[in-house]
Amino acid sequence: MAVSLGLEDVFIKYTGLTFIDGNAGVLRYRGYDINDLVQNTGFEEVCYLMTNGELPNSQQLAEFKKSVKEHYKLPDHVMELISDLPREADTLTMMETAFASLSSGDYQWNKENDRKQVPKILGENLGIISNIYRHKMGMGLQNPDPKYDYAEAFLRNCFGNADEKKISAMNAALVIYVDHEVPASTTAALVASSTLSDMYSCITAATAALKGPLHGGAAEAAYKQLLDIGNVDNVENWFKTNILDGKRRLMGFGHRVYRTYDPRMKIFKKLATTLEQTDEQKKLFEIAVKLEELGVKEFGGKGIYPNTDYYSGIVFNEIGFPIYMFTTLFGFSRVLGWLSHITEYVEEEERLIRPRAVYTGPDKRDFVKMQDRK
Numbered sequence: 001m002a003v004s005l006g007l008e009d010v011f012i013k014y015t016g017l018t019f020i021d022g023n024a025g026v027l028r029y030r031g032y033d034i035n036d037l038v039q040n041t042g043f044e045e046v047c048y049l050m051t052n053g054e055l056p057n058s059q060q061l062a063e064f065k066k067s068v069k070e071h072y073k074l075p076d077h078v079m080e081l082i083s084d085l086p087r088e089a090d091t092l093t094m095m096e097t098a099f100a101s102l103s104s105g106d107y108q109w110n111k112e113n114d115r116k117q118v119p120k121i122l123g124e125n126l127g128i129i130s131n132i133y134r135h136k137m138g139m140g141l142q143n144p145d146p147k148y149d150y151a152e153a154f155l156r157n158c159f160g161n162a163d164e165k166k167i168s169a170m171n172a173a174l175v176i177y178v179d180h181e182v183p184a185s186t187t188a189a190l191v192a193s194s195t196l197s198d199m200y201s202c203i204t205a206a207t208a209a210l211k212g213p214l215h216g217g218a219a220e221a222a223y224k225q226l227l228d229i230g231n232v233d234n235v236e237n238w239f240k241t242n243i244l245d246g247k248r249r250l251m252g253f254g255h256r257v258y259r260t261y262d263p264r265m266k267i268f269k270k271l272a273t274t275l276e277q278t279d280e281q282k283k284l285f286e287i288a289v290k291l292e293e294l295g296v297k298e299f300g301g302k303g304i305y306p307n308t309d310y311y312s313g314i315v316f317n318e319i320g321f322p323i324y325m326f327t328t329l330f331g332f333s334r335v336l337g338w339l340s341h342i343t344e345y346v347e348e349e350e351r352l353i354r355p356r357a358v359y360t361g362p363d364k365r366d367f368v369k370m371q372d373r374k
């Protein structure tokens, strides 16, 4: 019996959400190219597109934004819970805890009702992630201001202000990370949703899977790599010692699906230069460009190219976020992808995900009583 370890190349659902061509480096949401969406839309437009299948007209967009803003305010028990968590706790652990606590509300999964929950959960998501940042920074918790759209309200709740370039970069990052078919976190959400668990619990399951360094943690690892190199003159030596001779993996390189440049990486690389850079950030960017050259020269022939996480940490840091927020910012956007996939799955396929395992343990044995055991 063939076992597919890692479910590699196993197709687990049909989807009208996201298309990836890993050889050509193409990513589309509902048929729209990621580059067009980043250039022309804001996060809420993409939320509407993913949830409803079409881009909204201006009235639909205004109504959608309003319904998200109505839920920027978090229930008091969630605010209290976040502020009670130890400040040194991992930000994704805080995210899991906050979403799990919302599942204690009265909402039960109901497939006629599920899409109506999306704006509410997106609003709560903004309150949760911005307050995780505030808590980590030792600031008092506060609800986001519904005067502002999603990206701006988020930055303002984190930093107290937001300029146009940063809002635009935050919007782009949110759009870029929305969905990527069925990686580990989305699969975890699907497994939970296939049992008809509630949507908050599905997000908690997905966040647990995102947390691991083989999935969401690569942006942090790629950024730390640049810090470790420290200076552009050290790139060649570092690459030879650590990657070529040390046989370490180049973080932010390689992808299970892409065999060429990840289209999202190209957008992040450009964004990194449109934002203002401190001398330190300029230096890290130069290191990254030089390292990219060496990496592509060495590994490009094997189809290993920089992925979305290679430059995203630089962009998040230029927006103002410390390393410990990078993976959580990925999750902040991906909540929409998880919601889109679970609603699509439950509405259209509704089949319990329950795979099998091939048994390799001992044959039937006689039971040994306690006194007879060695």
Ligand code: ACO
Binding pocket: 214, 215, 216, 218, 248, 249, 250, 251, 252, 253, 254, 255, 256, 257, 299, 302, 304, 307, 308, 309
């Ligand atoms: N650096 C050096 N060599 C690599 C890298 C890398 N980043 N990635 C893959 N390889 C090599 C492997 O050593 C292996 O070589 P071999 O055949 O000589 O043994 C070959 O490429 C295939 O590697 P696999 O791990 O089997 O390929 P897989 O498709 O499973 O890898 C993965 C995908 C896990 C992303 C891998 O490329 C990796 O570990 N990259 C670094 C971590 C990273 O950047 N992750 C972010 C992914 S994007 C995201 O999650 C949003």
